[in-house]
Amino acid sequence: MSEKSAKIIFYGGTLISAILFLYLTFDTHRQVGVLTHADKLSEDVVAGKRVFQKYNCNDCHTILGFGGYYAPDLTKVYQRRGPDYIRNIVTQPEVVLEKSFRKMPQQHVSPEEINHLVAFFQWVGEINNQNWPPQDAKAGRKAGVNRLLSSANMSAGAALFKENGCFACHKLQGVGGDIGPDLDDVGSRLSQSQIEQQIVNPNKLNPGSVMPPFPNLSEQDLKALAEFLSKQKGGAE
Amino acid sequence: MIAYKSQRVAYPYFVVALCLFGLQVILGLWLATNYAFTLPQWLVNVFPFATARAFHTNLLVLWMLLGFMGGTYFMVPEESQSELYSPRLAYIQLILLVGTGVAALIGFLFGWTQGKPLLEIPVQLDFLVVIGALIFLFNVGMTLIRAKKWTMIQGTLLGGLVFLALLYLFGIPFYRNLSIDWYYWWWVIHLWVEGAWELVTGAIMAWILIKITGVNRKVVEKWLYVEIGLFLFTGITGTGHHYYWIGAPRYWLWFGGIFSALEPLPIAFMVWDTFRHIKEGKGEIKNKVVWTLAVGSVIYHFVGAGIWGFIHTLPQINYYTHGSQVTVSHGHLAFFGAYALLNITVFYYAFPQLKGFANFRQSLGKLGFWITSSAMFLIGLAFGVAGVLQAYLERVLGLGFMTAQAQMQFWFKIVIFFGFIFFAGVVIWIYDLLRLKPVSDSSSS
Numbered sequence: 001m002s003e004k005s006a007k008i009i010f011y012g013g014t015l016i017s018a019i020l021f022l023y024l025t026f027d028t029h030r031q032v033g034v035l036t037h038a039d040k041l042s043e044d045v046v047a048g049k050r051v052f053q054k055y056n057c058n059d060c061h062t063i064l065g066f067g068g069y070y071a072p073d074l075t076k077v078y079q080r081r082g083p084d085y086i087r088n089i090v091t092q093p094e095v096v097l098e099k100s101f102r103k104m105p106q107q108h109v110s111p112e113e114i115n116h117l118v119a120f121f122q123w124v125g126e127i128n129n130q131n132w133p134p135q136d137a138k139a140g141r142k143a144g145v146n147r148l149l150s151s152a153n154m155s156a157g158a159a160l161f162k163e164n165g166c167f168a169c170h171k172l173q174g175v176g177g178d179i180g181p182d183l184d185d186v187g188s189r190l191s192q193s194q195i196e197q198q199i200v201n202p203n204k205l206n207p208g209s210v211m212p213p214f215p216n217l218s219e220q221d222l223k224a225l226a227e228f229l230s231k232q233k234g235g236a237e
Numbered sequence: 238m239i240a241y242k243s244q245r246v247a248y249p250y251f252v253v254a255l256c257l258f259g260l261q262v263i264l265g266l267w268l269a270t271n272y273a274f275t276l277p278q279w280l281v282n283v284f285p286f287a288t289a290r291a292f293h294t295n296l297l298v299l300w301m302l303l304g305f306m307g308g309t310y311f312m313v314p315e316e317s318q319s320e321l322y323s324p325r326l327a328y329i330q331l332i333l334l335v336g337t338g339v340a341a342l343i344g345f346l347f348g349w350t351q352g353k354p355l356l357e358i359p360v361q362l363d364f365l366v367v368i369g370a371l372i373f374l375f376n377v378g379m380t381l382i383r384a385k386k387w388t389m390i391q392g393t394l395l396g397g398l399v400f401l402a403l404l405y406l407f408g409i410p411f412y413r414n415l416s417i418d419w420y421y422w423w424w425v426i427h428l429w430v431e432g433a434w435e436l437v438t439g440a441i442m443a444w445i446l447i448k449i450t451g452v453n454r455k456v457v458e459k460w461l462y463v464e465i466g467l468f469l470f471t472g473i474t475g476t477g478h479h480y481y482w483i484g485a486p487r488y489w490l491w492f493g494g495i496f497s498a499l500e501p502l503p504i505a506f507m508v509w510d511t512f513r514h515i516k517e518g519k520g521e522i523k524n525k526v527v528w529t530l531a532v533g534s535v536i537y538h539f540v541g542a543g544i545w546g547f548i549h550t551l552p553q554i555n556y557y558t559h560g561s562q563v564t565v566s567h568g569h570l571a572f573f574g575a576y577a578l579l580n581i582t583v584f585y586y587a588f589p590q591l592k593g594f595a596n597f598r599q600s601l602g603k604l605g606f607w608i609t610s611s612a613m614f615l616i617g618l619a620f621g622v623a624g625v626l627q628a629y630l631e632r633v634l635g636l637g638f639m640t641a642q643a644q645m646q647f648w649f650k651i652v653i654f655f656g657f658i659f660f661a662g663v664v665i666w667i668y669d670l671l672r673l674k675p676v677s678d679s680s681s682s
Contacts, residue, residue, distance in 0.1 A: 001459065001463070002459075003455070003458075003459045003462070006459045006460070006462035006463050006466075007462050009462065009463050009466040009467070010462040010463065010465060010466030010469075011466070012466070013466040013467060013469060013470030014466060014469040014470060014473070016470065017469060017470045017471070017472075017473040017474045017496070018469075018473050020473075020474050020492075021473045021474045021476065021477075024474075024477070024488070024489070024492060025420075027486065028420065028480070028485050028486055028489075029417075031485075031486045032414070032416055032417060032420075032484060032485060032486075035416070035484045035485065035486065036414055036415075036416045036484045038414060041413060041414060046413045049413070049415060049418075050411070052352065053350075053351060053352025053353060053411075054348075054350075054352055055348070055352070056287045056288070056291065056348070056350045056352045056357065057287070057352070058287075058352060058353065058354050059286070059287030059288070059290045059291055059352075059354055059357070060285065060286050060287045060290075062560040063415070064415065064416070064419060064482060064483050064484070064560075065482055065559040065560030066354065066419055066422070066479075066560065067354045067560075068286065068287060068290050068354065069560065069561065069562060069564070069565060070271065070272065070286045070287075070290070071286075071638075072638035072639075073560055073638070094278045100639060101275040101639075101643065101646075102275065102639065102642065103275070103276060103277075103278050103281040104281070105281050105282045105285040105287075106278070106282050124415055127415075127416060127483075127484040128484060129482045129483060129484045130481060130482055130487060130490070130556075132481070132482035132556060132559065133482075133559075133560075133632060134556055134557060134632045134633070135631060135632050135633075135635040138635055163635075164636070164637070165634045165635050165636045168634050168636075212636070212640045212641075212643050212644055213640070213643060214637065214640055215639055216637045216638075216639050216640070
């Protein structure tokens, strides 16, 4: 190869890519308003973004998948948890995560700032981003399926059992994985409170258990799930 | 042993960079501890993970940039065959940048932050960084103008540094729209590491190859054109692999996917190029450590940045691995291979000369290389396993974040274990470089 053709590769390659990239940037700006429904980008949302930056939330949490990987992604936090949960955990992380093996700092965020944060998360959660993260795309479908099933009298506990992926390891009525024990007769083996304990801290009842703990279930959900399982006493329902 | 007196200014840059590297690794160990164990609430309140991470990443940027700048100050006098325009400005610049860095770190402790990952430095300090960068570019630029001697390698280096400085500006404003914010955040982060920094790396590596192997400059320069041409062709539009899930148009899946699939090409080219130059080189390479480090760096660069990056940026895979520990794995292998090893290569090339001798005991430098690169490879693997586990449990099975993290804790303990070994390797490098002593010709081999 001559020096001249080497230079052509350099200038040509760089220019082509740069022009293409700048054009796509221009086009992205044209489209991003619709994709992020910028019409809903209110002053409250912007104030929420400033709060999000002020407390450096993004160096523990990811949002749209970017940031620290230490804490849950916040892209869909509003849709997953709702405003009350967000208010609660930001206000008193030391209480909400008391039993969790990972903590969140108490940063004394004011109630007004939290309102802005909630507005920000609500807006972020509605960005049209090719259905990322995948589990929420599935949860979206699942919510629809669950609604159908609940109209066929599926209990809240049964829905939670399905939603939390328990089938991945446990069998119920012959359906599910082999890693954990069948749960068809779990209600005759364990009391409801023992089941609750087992879900929150599997190692307590069962030292060395390979079951992961589910520390993030709300108390209400935990109760519903345990109640559902305690009714599984063998035989058909 | 240095050809120009003003090359000396590089020395304090290198020493500071080395020490900050050590500090960065200590913070890394602390971060892994945060993952693997439960910390008490009071400690999390005063020194949260977020602050430690800001330390870890900003130290990385600071030490690597100081290394690049020191490397430039070392290289430019020889390339332009003249003294630097102003050694005093170079010292002022170093004090300014290090002072800004220290102020930023202390600020982070008290919550003074812009709150954007990797670009946490508050706006007020950004201006000091910009002033530091301008002094640097002015100093180097004036040296070249005064010397009236332009070489292609110099041009690439300076081009990369100007590009680097310009891109930094895109990270400074407050963007109202989060999607736009990330869009331009990547202009800094991606176009740095897969654009501007690659130019700097390409130039420095080419220069060192000429110096240690004695291959024909014309040949090296010709292939450098091809190499950086490919880097920029794939790297610029390859930025798109960060735009898949941010609320940008869907075509980025295509543009980002295709261009980043091509990104390993220039790196493979660099590996091939390096080996060819070494084979064609005249005479025996005296400084074997530099040789080991340079070859290690390009191979690592190819594995960590090239292969890992290739796999991770395919949209079909990235949908599941985006924002997981897989990214962490890729980040560690790529940064270590491409940029940490490059800096250490420069240090081992320049230190003996700055201290005034040619031959030195090379065993510790090599030992450091083998310890750090093996340990980092295993750290990368552990992060990778944790990441695949996370992607499967969280994104495929739909289990909760903390449920997945509980299953990953074991792998973070592995990271801590190899992290200590890595740290030991870094300490060996720091100790060896700072205390480098001459040996007579006969005992050097």
